[in-house]
Amino acid sequence: MSTPERIVSISELLGEDTSPEHTRQPVTTPFSPSIHTPGQAALSVFVSAENPEAEETSTEEEPSSEESPKDTRSLEQIFQDVLNQEPTFPELVGITEPRLWTEPLRPLTPETSLGFDVVRWCVQEAGWMPMPYQAWLYVHALELLPNGFLRFSYILLLVSRQNGKTEWASYLIAYFIAHGRKAVLGTSATLETALESWEDCVAVLESLEDIFGSVHVVKGAGRVCATTQKQGAKYKIASANRKGGRGKKRIDILVEDELREHETFEAHAAADSTTTAVPDSITLLLSNAGDVRSVVLNHFRNLAIAGTDPHVGHFEWSADAEAPGFEISDRQQWRQADPALGFTITEDSLASKMTGPPQIFKTENLCIGVPMLKALVQPSFWASCLDPGTLDPYRRALAVCVALSPDLSHISLVAAAVLPDDRVRVETVRVWDSTTTFRSEIKALLTRINPRVFGWLKQMPAGPNPLSQELAKLPRSTPLTAANTAEAVTTLAELIGAARIAHNGDELLQHQICAAPPKPQDAVTGVPQDGTLAVAGAVWLARGLPKAPMLWMVTENGVMVGSDKVE
Missing domain, CATH: 3.30.420.240 (Nucleotidyltransferase; domain 5)
Structure with missing residues (x-):
């Protein structure tokens, strides 16, 4: 086992380049999961729990021409490839690290975060390459406690629209189903929104038939459910009201999309209770910014920022509206609020959205909360x-x-x-x-x-x-x-x-x-x-009111004048 020339922490590996050219620099330095334990022998690569000898030279026979080549990259190489992938539109590239986030309790390694294995699974088994920020989020949101349970029961992901948060959630759900989770429940402020997220995830499951088998879909007559053939896992959606989650059996994963649209706690409370009897359940709270009516979003965000609830993980890619001289046209703020910039979003497409009302651009494209989206007056x-x-x-x-x-x-x-x-x-x-x-x-x-x-x-x-x-x-x-x-x-x-x-x-x-x-x-x-x-x-x-009666008075010059004022 070789020793790296220089050991870097995971935070450095997943850190963001701040060069003025706004381009991401390649990560080539080996790294170690034991970097934060001085004196302990360092590993030159991360290895999968299922394949602890992955760092040794492979002696397996070449796959036959009828089989797809097996991806034998080490975890280190997978992360380098994910983080160093070339943006499609390199003129303006989003920042990988969020502006606001819950910091880890200890160094994040494959032993302290499930996110490393999720990224490996996505790349090697699902054939999907997450964007750099999505990989960063998997690692930090899926931190493990010493007892092996997930640190966060609630993951609050706030990021501007069209940055891939539903895609991120879909592959996470697919990973959990592939590893034994049986029950997923989706809800939103409207059934239409919940259905859209459900359909995105079902598309992922159907594309991975070798992992999940066929997917049996029921949609209609008041019931929406997808069941995987191999695992027997079910993904259902519930109506967006106080009865929506009631009567449902124990839920492993709860997905609440477009959280900003929840103007009461009724739908959330009904669905949230379904995870009570599952010790390692996880609730994904997904949204961009909202307004004062977004009571559920604001509640969880305030809890996370105050640090009063250790079960809430908060990860927010947003512009800083309180920055000196803030302008919604500031491209650096765009980079911070839109981590998919350069990959799936272009600078021109984002600029075209500035033609609408400023408060809409702030919430939709900069993930900035406003007093009221649909306000009485500007x-x-x-x-x-x-x-x-x-x-x-x-x-x-x-x-x-x-x-x-x-x-x-x-x-x-x-x-x-x-x-x-x-x-x-x-x-x-x-x-x-x-x-x-x-x-x-x-x-x-x-x-x-x-x-x-x-x-x-x-x-x-x-x-x-x-x-x-x-x-x-x-x-x-x-x-x-x-x-x-x-x-x-x-x-x-x-x-x-x-x-x-x-x-x-x-x-x-x-x-x-x-x-x-x-x-x-x-x-x-x-x-x-x-x-x-x-x-x-x-x-x-x-x-x-009818016009007030006139008050008549005589001036010093003897002129009578009228006034409706009281002096």
């Missing part, structure tokens, strides 16, 4: 309505509206009045974080403001307004029906888009309005929208 539109001022001169034309957050933890009262130029000025009057305090203060506050109309929403996004009876008894009370509220929200969006709103730059209103969904019923639990709805209601009521 932040730039709201910013264009900034016009510091006061409603004091228009006290005789005030309309006010109160709205509550779905969990009643936040209440906003907003005032509005139509200006002489037909714009509508809005201003937050008061906010409360307690219904008790709100009840004790609202009547006196309305008396002091003395608006021409006091509005409130009969229907909240989460259901009927629980304070309806009390609000109806207040002076000049005017309830807004669900239809009124929908019309008010639509009107507000139109007015903001046309710069017909004036505001003072209130940070709370800016945060809520720029994160508000187009429809009130699409509001997410935990995301306050009381400010947005109060603004919409106040504006709608103010625009519906």
Whole structure:
């Protein structure tokens, strides 16, 4: 057994070249699985557990002309070939290592990561060459604990669209089925998405008939299932609701694709419980970035970043939106968010996607989370309505509206009045974080403001307004029906888009309005929208008021003038 001239760690082997030419340099130095144990004899190659003598010169007979040649490359050579494969489009090549990831507990070797054998299997037995980042991900995501179990029960893979995450998952599932896993369940926010991922994996299984035999496919009549002939393994998909995973037997592998589309925990919770009785189960959470409504994705990402759950592995290829001078056109950021650049994605094809809305390019192609993908208004539109001022001169034309957050933890009262130029000025009057305090203060506050109309929403996004009876008894009370509220929200969006709103730059209103969904019923639990709805209601009521009566006064010169302002 030869000793390498220089020992390199696995992190160096799988590291990313940072040369200004943005090209990957060949890896030619031998490496050792025992590099992190000083004094221990180093191996010059990685060897498969099934073939510990692979480093010796092969003495097997040449295969007959009727058989496919057997791939006898060592694990070292396989990894060199994977990492040094020439990109198809070398002008701009993606970065292998993710921007954010859960670091390993110990050095990663064939003894401490199942990923090495997965890569070997993919290349030697499945005949598929993963991209460099996919091989890196196998090694780091499939880290083993000292007891031999997988370190991560949940693997959160975040990467821009069309970078091969479903392909990565398909071959991983195929590997597990080939090595004894019997039950796979796929789910997503829609059955259509789950079906697409299922079909990709079935195509892989069908292409490897020598490993899996024929694949029996059932699709229709409310059932979707693929069963491999040799292993008897089943891959099913479940409906995307709270009943989706219920009633299913023990699941070895759970696949949740397009995780950003899960706006509640119902589907995830139902499917997740199917893995409870399998000690070494694994859940693949696959997605690009989402928005504030992506509650399941955000939950797992926050857990991983905080390091509070050791079962979650987080691997994220994304652009850094907080980098100094960040621009969505920055090619270096593209490299970090799109590791398939140069292999399956070209610089030109990515550049062509910049013609759409910036928030779409950020989530789809840079894997950057945004406040709201389908927002009520664009932040730039709201910013264009900034016009510091006061409603004091228009006290005789005030309309006010109160709205509550779905969990009643936040209440906003907003005032509005139509200006002489037909714009509508809005201003937050008061906010409360307690219904008790709100009840004790609202009547006196309305008396002091003395608006021409006091509005409130009969229907909240989460259901009927629980304070309806009390609000109806207040002076000049005017309830807004669900239809009124929908019309008010639509009107507000139109007015903001046309710069017909004036505001003072209130940070709370800016945060809520720029994160508000187009429809009130699409509001997410935990995301306050009381400010947005109060603004919409106040504006709608103010625009519906008859013009305030004129106040006549005599000037020093004896001229009588009229004004609808209160000085």
